[in-house]
Amino acid sequence: MALRAGVTFVKLNSLRQATRLLSTHTRPDVCQNGGTSEFPGAKAPYVNEIKFLNENSYDPIPIYRVMDSNGRIIDSREEPNIDKESLINMYRNMIQLNQMDKILYESQRQGRISFYMTNYGEEGIHMGSAAALSPRDLVFAQYREVGVLLHRGITVSELVNQCYGNCEDPGKGRQMPVHYGSKQHNIVTISSPLATQLPQAVGAAYALKRMPNNDRCVICYFGEGAASEGDAHAAFNFAATLDCPIILMCRNNGYAISTPSSEQYRGDGIAARGPAFGLHTIRVDGTDTLAVYRAVASARDLAVSNKPVLIEAMSYRVGHHSTSDDSSAYRSVEEIQKWAKDESPVQKLRLYLEGKGYWDAEAETQCVKEARDTVVRAMQDAEKKKLPHWKEMLEDVYYDMPPKLQKQMKQMEKHLEKYQEHYPLNKYLNE
Amino acid sequence: MASLLTQKSLVIGKLTKYVNDCAKRLSSHFIYYPDNEKPVSGETTKMNMMQAINNAMDITLRDDPTAVLFGEDVGFGGVFRCALGLQDKYGKDRVFNTPLCEQGIAGFGIGLATAGATAIAEIQFADYIFPAFDQLVNEAAKARYRSGGQFECGALTVRAPCGAVGHGGLYHSQSPEAYFAHTPGLRVVVPRGPIAAKGLLLACIRERDPCIFLEPKILYRSAAEEVPVEDYTLPLGKAQLLREGTSATLVGWGTQVHVLLEVAQMAEDQLGLTVDVIDLQSILPWDEDTVCNSVKKTGRCLIAHEAPLTCGFGAELAATVQVYTYLTCSTNNRTQLSQRSNNIKMEECFLHLEAPVSRVAGWDAPFPHVFEPFYLPDRWRCFAQLNKLLHY
Numbered sequence: 001m002a003l004r005a006g007v008t009f010v011k012l013n014s015l016r017q018a019t020r021l022l023s024t025h026t027r028p029d030v031c032q033n034g035g036t037s038e039f040p041g042a043k044a045p046y047v048n049e050i051k052f053l054n055e056n057s058y059d060p061i062p063i064y065r066v067m068d069s070n071g072r073i074i075d076s077r078e079e080p081n082i083d084k085e086s087l088i089n090m091y092r093n094m095i096q097l098n099q100m101d102k103i104l105y106e107s108q109r110q111g112r113i114s115f116y117m118t119n120y121g122e123e124g125i126h127m128g129s130a131a132a133l134s135p136r137d138l139v140f141a142q143y144r145e146v147g148v149l150l151h152r153g154i155t156v157s158e159l160v161n162q163c164y165g166n167c168e169d170p171g172k173g174r175q176m177p178v179h180y181g182s183k184q185h186n187i188v189t190i191s192s193p194l195a196t197q198l199p200q201a202v203g204a205a206y207a208l209k210r211m212p213n214n215d216r217c218v219i220c221y222f223g224e225g226a227a228s229e230g231d232a233h234a235a236f237n238f239a240a241t242l243d244c245p246i247i248l249m250c251r252n253n254g255y256a257i258s259t260p261s262s263e264q265y266r267g268d269g270i271a272a273r274g275p276a277f278g279l280h281t282i283r284v285d286g287t288d289t290l291a292v293y294r295a296v297a298s299a300r301d302l303a304v305s306n307k308p309v310l311i312e313a314m315s316y317r318v319g320h321h322s323t324s325d326d327s328s329a330y331r332s333v334e335e336i337q338k339w340a341k342d343e344s345p346v347q348k349l350r351l352y353l354e355g356k357g358y359w360d361a362e363a364e365t366q367c368v369k370e371a372r373d374t375v376v377r378a379m380q381d382a383e384k385k386k387l388p389h390w391k392e393m394l395e396d397v398y399y400d401m402p403p404k405l406q407k408q409m410k411q412m413e414k415h416l417e418k419y420q421e422h423y424p425l426n427k428y429l430n431e
Numbered sequence: 432m433a434s435l436l437t438q439k440s441l442v443i444g445k446l447t448k449y450v451n452d453c454a455k456r457l458s459s460h461f462i463y464y465p466d467n468e469k470p471v472s473g474e475t476t477k478m479n480m481m482q483a484i485n486n487a488m489d490i491t492l493r494d495d496p497t498a499v500l501f502g503e504d505v506g507f508g509g510v511f512r513c514a515l516g517l518q519d520k521y522g523k524d525r526v527f528n529t530p531l532c533e534q535g536i537a538g539f540g541i542g543l544a545t546a547g548a549t550a551i552a553e554i555q556f557a558d559y560i561f562p563a564f565d566q567l568v569n570e571a572a573k574a575r576y577r578s579g580g581q582f583e584c585g586a587l588t589v590r591a592p593c594g595a596v597g598h599g600g601l602y603h604s605q606s607p608e609a610y611f612a613h614t615p616g617l618r619v620v621v622p623r624g625p626i627a628a629k630g631l632l633l634a635c636i637r638e639r640d641p642c643i644f645l646e647p648k649i650l651y652r653s654a655a656e657e658v659p660v661e662d663y664t665l666p667l668g669k670a671q672l673l674r675e676g677t678s679a680t681l682v683g684w685g686t687q688v689h690v691l692l693e694v695a696q697m698a699e700d701q702l703g704l705t706v707d708v709i710d711l712q713s714i715l716p717w718d719e720d721t722v723c724n725s726v727k728k729t730g731r732c733l734i735a736h737e738a739p740l741t742c743g744f745g746a747e748l749a750a751t752v753q754v755y756t757y758l759t760c761s762t763n764n765r766t767q768l769s770q771r772s773n774n775i776k777m778e779e780c781f782l783h784l785e786a787p788v789s790r791v792a793g794w795d796a797p798f799p800h801v802f803e804p805f806y807l808p809d810r811w812r813c814f815a816q817l818n819k820l821l822h823y
Binding site for chain 2: 138140169170171172174175179181182183188189191193196198199200201202203204205206207208210218230231233234235237238241242395396397398399400402403404405
């Protein structure tokens with residue numbers, strides 16, 4: 001059978017040869033179009049040698065800096081024009097953030113709240129970016145951006161109430177601590193699934209773009225680990241193809257829990273992906289608050305003219321990933337110390353302020369004390385407050401409560417009438 | 432450019448033929464029962480389901496300046512032509528293609544809705560909605576709840592063609608409603624024809640909860656009815672009693688409703704018995720009152736769906752029918768906490784059942800290509816099961 005098929009094949013082939021020889025038809029030459037291709041998928045010239053590109057084919061994207069590690073301006077033309085009051089406010093918020101992190105971290109260790117995540121080492125990214133935005137710009141955050149919330153004017157009390165999930169928490173105690181959100185301050189509520197906020201932020205940006213006389217943009221924060229999620233790919237691509245007014249702000253702090261960035265990607269970080277998607281891209285020193293400010297301010301100008309921007313802010317996660325993590329299990333104490341001391345964004349900004357004569361040791365002591373008092377007071381208040389009514393558990397699932405959920409509420413109500421002593425009802429609001 | 436256009440129209444032609452062929456090839460699977468009752472009076476025009484859906488989106492884009500329609504290949508009208516002509520009419524910034532990425536489409540839609548726009552997202556086939564599962568289940572469904580009502584994405588509607596089409600094989604035939612029915616916060620809706628599709632889609636678009644609107648693709652062209660031209664909505668969370676009887680209750684949704692209507696006719700012709708036929712329409716939240724009241728009357732219940740049996744939505748219906756409690760008042764929309772849940776009267780359905788609740792569904796296998804006639808819960812499988820139920 002196979003043999004017969006083989007013979008037929010050979011016969012056919014020789015026939016084809018013969019036909020070609022007998023043919024008098026000559027095909028006209030195809031126009032070469034000067035060596036450029038006309039493939040719809042890419043605008044590119046032809047080459048005549050094989051050359052694969054790899055991560056070393058391009059120079060690494062440089063890191064934009066304004067200050068050196070001693071808080072001195074490197075090139076005076078790059079120094080941002082921020083007034084004294086705003087600078088001091090940025091620094092005070094950093095101190096406030098540090099104190100809040102310290103005390104809430106400890107309070108988790110004491111079992112007073114269930115969970116916490118600190119922001120150590122990334123304060124510069126929060127303050128620099130928040131200060132460069134309009135308060136009307138919409139923020140989508142991951143979870144390590146609390147400085148942005150403080151800058152927007154959300155009080156320590158409000159943040160602490162969320163961590164306690166008490167009746168003053170606008171989220172009604174439904175989410176874990178640090179999942180903040182504030183409609184009033186244009187900060188979309190944080191959720192745990194990583195990177196999901198990215199394509200959402202792009203969609204929100206598209207909605208803003210379509211509003212008449214739009215002068216708002218969206219900023220979306222995410223870590224370098226989250227950038228490995230499919231949703232990040234989706235967001236970069238949608239932002240570019242749909243021309244959205246968005247700043248995609250990556251906090252590259254070297255770790256995703258225990259995974260070092262060397263196990264997260266092999267390319268030149270996150271920034272190198274930007275141009276590949278057609279995004280305006282810059283890499284910036286995230287420990288340099290002024291550099292972040294300058295980069296975000298310029299990015300905002302591009303974004304509001306519907307040119308999406310990717311910023312990769314380099315930093316180091318000085319604290320543990322969360323209260324559920326001991327980072328000494330996967331990195332050295334020396335490494336942490338270097339970043340905590342010499343490359344601290346807080347220290348750099350303080351040195352800059354001191355150099356300008358805006359700040360001194362006395363102001364520092366005073367500020368730290370006030371910040372600590374604010375947090376302690378907020379915690380004392382938060383602890384006294386009752387938790388929301390248990391029925392809040394079934395509200396807001398739908399805009400109108402469906403009959404089935406009403407029945408389930410009734411079921412629980414009847415159950416509690418009989419078995420209430422087995423539930424911590426006294427901790428919760430009662431009607 | 433001209434060649435591009437001819438190419439495009441060729442593709443359109445092919446697609447149209449493909450869809451038509453699909454409908455023809457499986458014409459034996461069901462007979463279409465058009466709706467005779469109109470939800471509103473006034474002018475009507477003959478539309479198939481594709482045109483009715485197009486009409487609903489046209490009305491939305493006309494009346495709501497924030498509304499946008501997007502997805503894969505939506506710009507030229509969509510592979511099933513549901514968006515035909517809408518880009519020309521409303522512009523490229525309102526009706527547009529996205530990159531080929533379902534998680535992106537869903538996330539983008541959530542973002543649009545969060546920022547105050549009306550978002551109509553299209554997933555090309557319901558079989559490809561799973562990459563968007565995280566965005567729909569973890570994000571869209573929980574947005575209002577987790578933010579304490581500060582943020583929500585109720586203005587999002589995700590449309591996706593679903594169900595058997597004759598030769599769709601594994602990835603052009605699925606009915607994924609049960610996956611989403613396990614997700615508090617979502618609404619899941621399936622229409623049975625053009626009139627229902629228009630009214631339910633407009634209701635989904637305007638509803639303040641995120642909705643997944645599953646369109647049985649075999650009905651796009653095969654189903655035609657006199658559809659009211661004006662704007663109207665049908666209530667979500669409500670089932671429709673299409674045929675009344677005394678011996679049993681048949682419940683289905685989408686294409687399966689037509690199979691059940693035929694089974695009801697067969698029961699009347701061959702057995703001389705009448706049955707209730709209910710189109711559930713809303714899978715989540717679903718209308719327990721209509722179904723259970725009918726079962727209390729007839730004492731027998733048969734549920735049929737194309738999706739696989741195990742953990743299919745029929746399981747939820749069957750379980751609920753047996754422990755049903757009756758709610759006297761369900762109209763306290765967004766009232767105070769304290770006023771809620773005071774109007775409930777308990778009454779059980781269990782004592783009214785004359786036979787076990789029965790389910791006819793797709794087999795617990797992936798949806799096959801050449802075996803489709805043996806896989807579907809067709810009129811004969813439903814009729815056989817109904818027979819057993821009646822003689823229990």
